Amino acid sequence: MSTERSGQKGDLLLEMKDIVIDGYSDDRWHEIVKGVDVTLRRGEIMGLIGESGAGKSTLGLAAMGFARPGCRITSGSIMFDGIDLMKVSEAERRALRGSRIAYVAQSAAASFNPAHQLIEQTVESTVRRGIKPEAEARADARKLYRDLQLPNPDSIGDRYPHQVSGGQLQRVMTAMAMSPRPDLIIFDEPTTALDVTTQVEVLASMRRIVEHYNTAAIYITHDLAVVAQMADVIKVLRYGETIEDAETRKMLAQPEKAYTRSLWSVRSIEKPEEESEDIVLKVDHVDASYTGSAKVLDDVTIEVPRGHTVAIVGESGSGKSTTARAITGLLPPTKGQVLFNGKPLPPLLKERSIDQLQKIQMIYQMADTAMNPRQTVRDIIGRPLEFYLGLRGRERDQRLLELLEMIELDETFIDRLPAELSGGQKQRICIARALAASPELIICDEVTSALDQIVQKGILELLLRLQRELGLTYIFITHDIATVKAISDQIVVMLEGRVVEQGMKSEILSPPYPEYTKLLLSSVPEMNPDWLTGLLAERERESSSNP
Amino acid sequence: MSNKDDINPSTEAELVDQGFSKSDLADQGYSAAGEVGLIKARRTFRENIWRGLKSAPPTALFGLTIITIYVFFALFAPLLAPYGEAEIFDMSYAPWGEEFMFGTDQLGRDILSRLIYGARNTVGIAFVTTMIAFIIGGGLGITAAINNNGWLDNLLSRSVDVLMAIPSLIFALILLSMFGANTLNLIIIIAILDSTRVFRIARAVSLNVVVMDYVEAARLRGEKMFWILYREILPNIMPPLVAEFGLRFCFVFLTIAALSFLGVGIQPPTADWGSMVRETAGLIQFAEYDLTAAMTPMLPAAAIALLTVAVNFVVDWFLHKSSGLKD
Numbered sequence: 029m030s031t032e033r034s035g036q037k038g039d040l041l042l043e044m045k046d047i048v049i050d051g052y053s054d055d056r057w058h059e060i061v062k063g064v065d066v067t068l069r070r071g072e073i074m075g076l077i078g079e080s081g082a083g084k085s086t087l088g089l090a091a092m093g094f095a096r097p098g099c100r101i102t103s104g105s106i107m108f109d110g111i112d113l114m115k116v117s118e119a120e121r122r123a124l125r126g127s128r129i130a131y132v133a134q135s136a137a138a139s140f141n142p143a144h145q146l147i148e149q150t151v152e153s154t155v156r157r158g159i160k161p162e163a164e165a166r167a168d169a170r171k172l173y174r175d176l177q178l179p180n181p182d183s184i185g186d187r188y189p190h191q192v193s194g195g196q197l198q199r200v201m202t203a204m205a206m207s208p209r210p211d212l213i214i215f216d217e218p219t220t221a222l223d224v225t226t227q228v229e230v231l232a233s234m235r236r237i238v239e240h241y242n243t244a245a246i247y248i249t250h251d252l253a254v255v256a257q258m259a260d261v262i263k264v265l266r267y268g269e270t271i272e273d274a275e276t277r278k279m280l281a282q283p284e285k286a287y288t289r290s291l292w293s294v295r296s297i298e299k300p301e302e303e304s305e306d307i308v309l310k311v312d313h314v315d316a317s318y319t320g321s322a323k324v325l326d327d328v329t330i331e332v333p334r335g336h337t338v339a340i341v342g343e344s345g346s347g348k349s350t351t352a353r354a355i356t357g358l359l360p361p362t363k364g365q366v367l368f369n370g371k372p373l374p375p376l377l378k379e380r381s382i383d384q385l386q387k388i389q390m391i392y393q394m395a396d397t398a399m400n401p402r403q404t405v406r407d408i409i410g411r412p413l414e415f416y417l418g419l420r421g422r423e424r425d426q427r428l429l430e431l432l433e434m435i436e437l438d439e440t441f442i443d444r445l446p447a448e449l450s451g452g453q454k455q456r457i458c459i460a461r462a463l464a465a466s467p468e469l470i471i472c473d474e475v476t477s478a479l480d481q482i483v484q485k486g487i488l489e490l491l492l493r494l495q496r497e498l499g500l501t502y503i504f505i506t507h508d509i510a511t512v513k514a515i516s517d518q519i520v521v522m523l524e525g526r527v528v529e530q531g532m533k534s535e536i537l538s539p540p541y542p543e544y545t546k547l548l549l550s551s552v553p554e555m556n557p558d559w560l561t562g563l564l565a566e567r568e569r570e571s572s573s574n575p
Numbered sequence: 576m577s578n579k580d581d582i583n584p585s586t587e588a589e590l591v592d593q594g595f596s597k598s599d600l601a602d603q604g605y606s607a608a609g610e611v612g613l614i615k616a617r618r619t620f621r622e623n624i625w626r627g628l629k630s631a632p633p634t635a636l637f638g639l640t641i642i643t644i645y646v647f648f649a650l651f652a653p654l655l656a657p658y659g660e661a662e663i664f665d666m667s668y669a670p671w672g673e674e675f676m677f678g679t680d681q682l683g684r685d686i687l688s689r690l691i692y693g694a695r696n697t698v699g700i701a702f703v704t705t706m707i708a709f710i711i712g713g714g715l716g717i718t719a720a721i722n723n724n725g726w727l728d729n730l731l732s733r734s735v736d737v738l739m740a741i742p743s744l745i746f747a748l749i750l751l752s753m754f755g756a757n758t759l760n761l762i763i764i765i766a767i768l769d770s771t772r773v774f775r776i777a778r779a780v781s782l783n784v785v786v787m788d789y790v791e792a793a794r795l796r797g798e799k800m801f802w803i804l805y806r807e808i809l810p811n812i813m814p815p816l817v818a819e820f821g822l823r824f825c826f827v828f829l830t831i832a833a834l835s836f837l838g839v840g841i842q843p844p845t846a847d848w849g850s851m852v853r854e855t856a857g858l859i860q861f862a863e864y865d866l867t868a869a870m871t872p873m874l875p876a877a878a879i880a881l882l883t884v885a886v887n888f889v890v891d892w893f894l895h896k897s898s899g900l901k902d
């Protein structure tokens with residue numbers, strides 16, 4: 029494939045030196061990025077990795093000479109193919125964006141204009157910048173759709189954003205970025221919002237097209253396994269500073285810094301599984317549906333043994349969370365029942381006794397929305413103590429401190445508002461709120477999926493310790509197989525409202541697998557740069573051998 | 576302003592500067608309490624108010640000043656007014672002068688005194704009415720939102736639709752003539768009519784809060800309706816409600832003035848700006864002979880207009896602040 033571009037593969041394309049970026053908050057400017065260097069050659073993919081707040085998105089945007097509102101690039105130089113982006117005018121920078129530098133955002137659904145057809149938006153900047161005439165650009169867009177393996181590449185562009193799935197939309201956005209044939213694409217967490225099974229397809233098509241057109245890319249993510257599939261070199265950022273810079277294979281084989289190792293720490297937790305016959309909760313042939321729609325749960329039966337963890341896995345829409353709603357009484361089953369300690373629970377929340385409510389507690393995915401932003405930690409954890417146990421005043425505060433100690437926080441947190449806590453601390457407070465009720469069963473709905481790896485590990489270890497000490501039972505809803513391996517005794521695999529497979533962890537995670545379980549397990553990125561290539565080759569072989 | 580206990584998000588990075596190597600920090604293992612959250616400086620209530628005032632635009636400061644002056648006159652009317660509000664002198668339509676600063680009205684009552692007492696009556700009654708409208712409308716609005724699409728929500732919302740379908744000034748006129756025009760009836764009728772608007776906005780903003788996980792968590796805990804309404808939802812919808820309170824207050828205040836002008840509002844001898852405009856309106860035709868006399872009906876009208884403008888300035892500022900468009 030010949031490229032029409034002037035440069036050769038391997039030529040220097042982007043050189044950012046000693047970049048310092050300030051962000052404005054709480055009436056002051058704070059340094060977000062503190063003197064980071066980036067060097068990128070043509071055709072090279074660089075992975076930028078780090079926790080939230082590490083400054084990776086800010087740095088990625090700076091590669092376009094852009095700072096978000098409330099941010100400013102205070103010093104450093106950005107040389108893009110011989111152009112000093114810090115010196116040229118805003119108009120000149122703007123002319124580069126959408127023609128020679130393109131950006132793929134995290135949430136495709138929020139980035140498309142719902143009122144225009146996809147193809148119009150795909151070719152918009154190409155046509156506006158006068159790179160190609162409209163008809164040619166449209167024909168090229170259809171070719172890109174085909175390259176990206178979108179279904180019906182000739183007609184999918186006529187659809188509107190809400191008419192295609194999230195994974196397809198993310199690929200259309202990649203086509204949009206590719207349309208002007210830029211020299212550089214910045215991918216900002218493009219697959220974070222997708223299910224694992226979809227993520228594989230999107231990653232594969234992104235990698236193929238970037239290689240095909242010899243485009244340089246910066247790939248921003250917090251998932252090291254994903255970046256391992258995409259990038260030639262990896263840069264690890266923390267608190268706005270470079271921690272480590274290395275070629276992908278070298279970094280994975282022998283990371284130099286302890287922090288880099290901690291990025292895949294969840295994968296290091298091991299929990300021996302245990303069998304048990306003492307069933308605390310049984311979901312017995314439950315059907316459920318939201319008013320006026322089809323069944324979302326179809327004959328679901330799950331047994332939860334006391335003091336153990338049952339993980340429910342599946343992609344979004346598989347009925348995992350609905351099962352939790354049926355157990356808690358938020359969505360009464362249309363058929364079947366839920367048995368708790370052998371006795372049926374009333375289907376409706378209103379009909380349940382305080383005692384029954386107390387015994388089943390719930391922890392949510394988004395700790396941000398699970399806590400009232402106007403209440404302090406004292407109110408949040410203190411309320412269940414008052415409500416269920418009738419503790420007041422001194423007694424209540426005493427118990428509050430014990431709970432805070434249990435979740436490894438101290439008394440300085442007692443008067444903070446949720447906005448003054450980090451993501452991991454928020455989730456810990458939610459755990460403490462559940463513990464305050466002295467429950468037997470805790471339902472954890474994706475409790476770690478919004479958190480960084482190292483924080484996830486801390487939360488999972490905390491949950492395991494609490495289980496050992498207090499004999500708690502967990503139902504752990506998740507789509508992350510690494511988390512499942514770390515915490516569960518038993519696994520339930522769900523698809524389209526039905527239980528596809530259930531059993532002990534060792535049974536489910538070892539072959540032979542039913543088809544769906546296999547797809548789910550094989551789609552989880554591994555910390556091996558050849559994983560995606562191998563997986564795609566294997567799937568290719570299978571589909572050609574049994575058509 | 577004290578910044579002593581102000582911890583900013585770069586604290587851990589500062590630890591690094593203080594000689595802890597980065598890998599040291601990572602090797603120490605992960606500690607939840609050591610994780611850095613964005614901690615806002617602890618400020619006292621007074622400091623917060625002072626910060627707010629310092630960043631306020633001039634229009635808001637102007638509005639606040641005017642409102643403060645009105646409140647001052649309303650509170651200390653008997654001390655500030657030269658005469659009583661119903662005190663009648665032997666001089667009707669006295670010209671502006673030293674004895675009666677703005678002259679007297681058709682019965683010989685001092686205009687200035689009545690203007691000052693009017694602040695107390697008109698503004699006071701409008702305030703009480705708006706409060707009642709908010710208690711009724713806000714309470715029912717949040718209740719309807721919690722009961723979203725249930726029978727209670729439908730019953731309340733449709734009743735409100737019916738009430739809102741009737742032009743409110745005409746409806747108020749009808750009801751006041753039915754039940755008699757006294758202050759108590761006036762307050763109750765306008766409060767109920769205005770609570771329909773409050774209901775709409777309270778329900779709309781609550782709907783965004785009701786779907787939050789923390790409200791679901793409270794329901795799963797088994798909390799009663801009143802707790803959810805008062806402790807979980809109300810604190811989170813206060814900013815838009817407070818802004819709406821300012822606007823509603825203006826409308827109520829104007830409605831009362833309009834009703835008084837029409838003769839069914841605040842009844843004589845109680846001083847009131849709306850009825851003062853009506854009583855002295857005739858003087859306006861003497862403009863070519865005595866300009867100051869013709870200005871007399873303008874004074875209560877200006878008092879109404881100035882307060883309305885002032886409240887709107889403050890509400891605009893507050894809305895801007897609470898909408899998060901700070902920067």
